[in-house]
Amino acid sequence: MTMKKQTAGAVTVAAAMVCVAASAGWRLGLIETWIAIVLNVVAFPFFLVALGLWWNAAEKEEGDTPFIGY
Amino acid sequence: MFDLPIEGAELLAVEFGDIVNYFSVYTAVLFVFALLFTVLAIISRPEKPVDIVFGGDAYYAKKIPPEQLRFQRFMAIACGLATLGAMISGDLFNFTLFSSMIGITNIGIVAAVKNKHVLEAAYQYGIVAMVATVPLFGGAAIALATTGTLSIWELAGAGAVPLLAKMLLVVGVMGEGMAPFYIGKAEITRAPGAPYVLMIHVSSLLLFLRVVEIALTV
Amino acid sequence: MIRRISEILSEYENLTFLYAVLVLVVLLIGAFSLPTITYQGDDLYPKTIDRTSTLDPYDRGGEPFNTTTVAAQYPENSPYLGYVTAYLTPLSLFLAEITPHLGTTIVSHPGGIIDEILYNTRGLDTVVETSILFTAFAIASYLFRRRNG
């Protein structure tokens, strides 16, 4: 179950934008603190994971099948 | 919440007649967490456990019958619902009811497993969970007898609930959730069906977190 | 010392024993605190049974729809206080509004039967109680059927 590079990139950008927008909005006093926190907490994990998925560019399609038996 | 500096601001109250449930920052976080894992139990496929042969260098995949996993999922979802209820309950008796339901569903999750070791641990756990209902309901009963009410809203901050009732509640939750008597639960964890077995831990940890909040509040 | 305690704790056969010890300790401590605990006489749910009333539980008949006096913690949440079920779920409220059948019988919805027998105001409790029974039944029946199958 590997994500396509494009999808991963899109998720990264979207999550990063949510994080930055929430933080900027909070700094400017447009967004209440708790909303900014919730947005950041939700978006940040996706940002980190998708970022990794995007730049490692795994093109492998299937999961590893373990060696069963010896 | 209730003007007590314990768990953050009050967000929402949900009325069920005399039982008024509440979301504070604290219980809402716990609620979201329980919801997350309930959803995970619903949508995720169980893992395919691999076992190693000790003394050799081989390993093999275990076969788990699908009916068993379906039943485990059913119980895990029931457990999730009970946890959701226990997280937001604003009534002592209602909380104890949800706790004992969590205890029962926890046994249900592993009861289907065909593994003697797991079953024996589950049996011991079952006995403790049944016994634990006595202190649990006893705690609620003493609270009712001494204060005349079960509503956490009325009791909050009054300090009217005697220490004995709080201790009984905590001990009861320990029995349902197996807090310090870890070994029963550790052995139960050997059962297959990761998303479902995980629900056991989710429910009991959250239950414990909630009872701490209740004990400090009332 | 630590190792010996560890050995006792790590056997799940000792589980019930350990738990029993803990409960006993708590009860012992509790026994000493008993004198400080006072009984609150004005109970939340006062109940006086009027034997002449047509709603007397042991003498059914007469007008089925009537109210009894029930003290609720939050009367404003229980608009149907004193009827068979003070709290109606949205579904049963809907049914009660469009049909005359809900409320005419004590077994009209799950929880109703226990609801009337125990208390009139605590609808959610009775739902949870029946859920516990149902769960226990589901486990037992699954195990039973698997043994046969």
Place this chain on the structure above:
Amino acid sequence: MIEYLIFAVFVGLLLHGIHRKAIARIQGRPGPPIWQEILHVLKFSFKETWIPATASQTLFVAVVIIAIGVWSTALFVLLTGGSLLLLFAVYMLHKIVEHGLGLSSGSPYGKFGAIRSVMSAASEIPLFATIAAIYLITGSLMISDIQAWQAAHGPLLFTALPAAIALYIVVLAKMHYSPFAVIESKEIVSGNVTEHFGVWRAGLEAAFGLKTFVLLYAFIVLFLGPMPLLLAAVAMVLLLLSLSFICALSPMLSPFDTVTIQIGTAGLIVVYVLLMGVIV
């Protein structure tokens, strides 16, 4: 907001690096450079990534995301001066992440890690009693109130020494190479993170960095009181070094013994709280 998160991740990873370096120096080894853990995360994130065929796939990925989310929440609770109870709840929820990591992979090593994690969870829950002690003393569980109390009455470290010790054990149990870290002890390969490699591992390491930062900072805030940022950083490093010393000099305990020690400590705390409740 996001800048705090990224800052905390990097500082946490740097603290991990310092921890490793300190342990190495105490044991007479040169040790890796202190930014090694940051490089580690980058290295992991560039590795090829997939999900093992035996894993419960959704759960396998979800726990990584939850791990990061959980500790981000903790960081914000701490920074906004929210409820201490909530901070500890998040800490306990981390145990769920640990269980989930181990169970979801289907690997026997992960499972062993998860089982050990369940044991340690059971023993760490009672350390909650610490909170009751703090509540009895300060009359509030909001971190901002606790700081205000300390500003008025001096550090809690001296007033509530047993609670501080209990929390110190909690922090210690969560450090890498600690005597309580049975979950990742080497005889079960990497314990519950055995099967999480590549990007998943990078995400987890980031979450763990965040965790170290939050735990150390929480300890400072709770028991030493408010202080300027630079001083707090120095205090965190000193606290970390004290932990490193214990980690470097003590052997890994057997799983059952860690539980006994932690439950024993918790029992003492409970007695302390009960006594304080009676006296106060």
